[in-house]
Structures are given as C-alpha cells and as structure tokens.
Amino acid sequence: MSEHIGAASDTLTIEGLSGGYDRFDVIHDIAFRVGAGEAVALLGPNGAGKTTVLRAIMGLLPRRRGRIEIEGSDIAGLPTRRIARGLVGLVPEGRRLFTGQSVEDNLRLGGMHVRRDTARTQELLQSVFDLFPVVERYRAREATALSGGEQQMVAIGRMMMSDPALMLLDEPSLGLAPLAIQDLTKALQRLRGQNRSILLVEQRVDMALEVCDRVYVLSEGRIVDEGRAADIGAEGRALIDAYLG
Structure with a gap:
C-alpha cells in the first residue's frame, strides 16, 4: 500500500476530522481526499466508523474538529438540506x-x-x-x-x-444476490467513466477494487492504510481482509 497521494484538484478534502455521538468520538483525525472524477473506496470492518464519516460529510453529525471541503469550500457548517442541493448526494445503506x-x-x-x-x-x-x-x-x-x-x-x-459534485454510496452491495452485485459493479464502473466523483463505503473488497481508483482502510476510527487499487496485489488484498476481520 502506498503513502498519501496528493492532487492538484480535489472534489472532497477532509483534514483532521474528529467526531462522534454524545461525548465520545468515533472517528479520530481523519484525513483523505477524493480527486475530481475519481472513485475512492473507504473499507473497514463493522464499527470502524465508515458510516460516521459519511454522516459527517452530509452534515448529519456535528464536527468536533477538522475541515470538510467540497471543491475547495468548507461545508462543515452548512445544514444538510443545503449540502444535499447539488454538493453531496447519498445512497444510504438499505436504500x-x-x-x-x-x-x-x-x-x-x-x-x-x-x-x-x-x-x-x-x-x-x-x-x-x-x-x-x-x-x-x-x-x-x-x-x-x-x-x-x-x-x-x-x-x-x-x-x-x-x-451532486460528490456521490456517496454506503454498502450498496449489502443484501444483494451475486448477479445483482455484478450488475451494480458494472453500473458504478459506467458512472466512474462519466467523470463523476464517488466515495464508496463497501465490505466487498473485490467490488471496491473493480470500481475504484484508490482505497483507504479505516480501523477503530482511524485511517490505517491507503493505496491505488491497481497496485494492490494478493498481499494487499490479504492485508485488507485482515483489517476487515
């Protein structure tokens, strides 16, 4: 897996993001990006904080610290209804x-x-x-x-x-039959081919690597690894599977 990869133009930039529920942080000092026209996967086991990250982006979770930028503008203080009007769109878990x-x-x-x-x-x-x-x-x-x-x-x-400028998908393959997952994978590949910016939260490593340009691995609320999908071989897949449990 590679070191952090920078880019001149990003649709999403998150820096130093921490947040959670009540007094307890679920995500800690999160930093990652989705480049313009790029598909990025956020992988991790249940309870790692993946959905919490999506909720923070959508303004559904109070930000304690950090920045969330869409195309260079900080959106962390905006209400969800404003974020959903062309900035960020969400396909929630369970549809x-x-x-x-x-x-x-x-x-x-x-x-x-x-x-x-x-x-x-x-x-x-x-x-x-x-x-x-x-x-x-x-x-x-x-x-x-x-x-x-x-x-x-x-x-x-x-x-x-x-x-939306950024498309969020939360576990889109959950509960689908294998043939439906194949159709979904092809559809997401076509979306990616339309130069759309996508952040995919997914448990299926194989699907994420087929769809996405890069992946981040989240464990216990922290980014623990990242890399280009094309560079992740058998050893990298094994490492991701180990994190997923």
Missing part, C-alpha cells in the same frame, strides 16, 4: 426508498431543488434511464415492489437526480 411512491416519483423527489427547471429535470431523468434501462421500464411501478438489485438502481438514480 430507504419512499414507500407507496412509484419509481419515477422516487427519482423526482431526489431532484426537488431543480424541479422548476423542467428541461434540467428531464435531462437528469434521461441520464438515470440511460444508466439503468430497467428503471425506465419500471418507472410507473411502486419502487418497493422491485427486486433488491432494482431498488438499489432506483436509489442510485434518486441520488443522481440531485446532480
């Missing part, structure tokens, strides 16, 4: 689709801040349908009636509708 709503309604709810711009809304909808043809085919169906893999496509599409 959390709106029940009783159609696929298309779920998508449109993701783009509420552009709803008055009909042309832009249609453009964003088409980008989702181009990535996930099955979502267009089932656009009139109730979203929660779809299969797990199809629901995950809707959840990613809903996030895409906010047209």
Whole structure:
C-alpha cells in the first residue's frame, strides 16, 4: 500500500476530522481526499466508523474538529438540506426508498431543488434511464415492489437526480444476490467513466477494487492504510481482509 497521494484538484478534502455521538468520538483525525472524477473506496470492518464519516460529510453529525471541503469550500457548517442541493448526494445503506411512491416519483423527489427547471429535470431523468434501462421500464411501478438489485438502481438514480459534485454510496452491495452485485459493479464502473466523483463505503473488497481508483482502510476510527487499487496485489488484498476481520 502506498503513502498519501496528493492532487492538484480535489472534489472532497477532509483534514483532521474528529467526531462522534454524545461525548465520545468515533472517528479520530481523519484525513483523505477524493480527486475530481475519481472513485475512492473507504473499507473497514463493522464499527470502524465508515458510516460516521459519511454522516459527517452530509452534515448529519456535528464536527468536533477538522475541515470538510467540497471543491475547495468548507461545508462543515452548512445544514444538510443545503449540502444535499447539488454538493453531496447519498445512497444510504438499505436504500430507504419512499414507500407507496412509484419509481419515477422516487427519482423526482431526489431532484426537488431543480424541479422548476423542467428541461434540467428531464435531462437528469434521461441520464438515470440511460444508466439503468430497467428503471425506465419500471418507472410507473411502486419502487418497493422491485427486486433488491432494482431498488438499489432506483436509489442510485434518486441520488443522481440531485446532480451532486460528490456521490456517496454506503454498502450498496449489502443484501444483494451475486448477479445483482455484478450488475451494480458494472453500473458504478459506467458512472466512474462519466467523470463523476464517488466515495464508496463497501465490505466487498473485490467490488471496491473493480470500481475504484484508490482505497483507504479505516480501523477503530482511524485511517490505517491507503493505496491505488491497481497496485494492490494478493498481499494487499490479504492485508485488507485482515483489517476487515
């Protein structure tokens, strides 16, 4: 695994971030980056603090110390509703689709801040349908009636509708069948090919290495290793698996 890798232009920069719940810190002095158009994985065992990092980025967790920048601007003091309006989009663990709503309604709810711009809304909808043809085919169906893999496509599409500078995905493969994971991996590779900036929290090392340019390993709330996905061979995979337990 390599030393810290710098870049001239970053979509996300986190420096010295610490935070948690009540009086207790869960993450300690976190520092990492996601370059413009780069896909980065944040790996670690359950309880390592991965979701806490995502919550901090989204403004759902008070920051005790440190900076969180999107395209050079500190967002740590912004309310979540402002962060979600084109700065950062989140696909949460478990998808959390709106029940009783159609696929298309779920998508449109993701783009509420552009709803008055009909042309832009249609453009964003088409980008989702181009990535996930099955979502267009089932656009009139109730979203929660779809299969797990199809629901995950809707959840990613809903996030895409906010047209965020940074896309966060929290354990997107969780609970999916192997074929659905293959489809998801291909979709994320296509997103990466569109020059989107992605931060992927994932337990599946194989999937993360197929999708991402670089990986960070989080253990007990601290970054303990990092490296380029293309440079991680069998020894590196074994090391990551050891951290994952």
